[in-house]
Amino acid sequence: MNCPNCNETLLMSDKNGVEIDYCPKCRGIWLDRGELEKIIERSGEHYSKKENYESDYKRYGYDKYGNQKQQHPHKKKESFLSDFFDF
Numbered sequence: 001m002n003c004p005n006c007n008e009t010l011l012m013s014d015k016n017g018v019e020i021d022y023c024p025k026c027r028g029i030w031l032d033r034g035e036l037e038k039i040i041e042r043s044g045e046h047y048s049k050k051e052n053y054e055s056d057y058k059r060y061g062y063d064k065y066g067n068q069k070q071q072h073p074h075k076k077k078e079s080f081l082s083d084f085f086d087f
Helices: 035-047 050-059
Strands: 011-015 018-022
Touching: 018 035
Parallel strands: none
Antiparallel strands: 011 018
């Protein structure tokens, strides 16, 4: 299948049982029917466990700037969804 945006051939990656088509040229991500629902379902399952929530909180640096006296850098925080889209 070709990318609807730039007509490059899409590559496929399997992340946690979800097939994700992505474009190596424009970095677009394309999901087939039902794949977004799978991602949402798995995120709910993941964060329903307190230990996952706490480990991700630390893993992605959300507790790094808990003290309000420190300046927050202008860097986008990562989340567990970045594991799906780490091409």
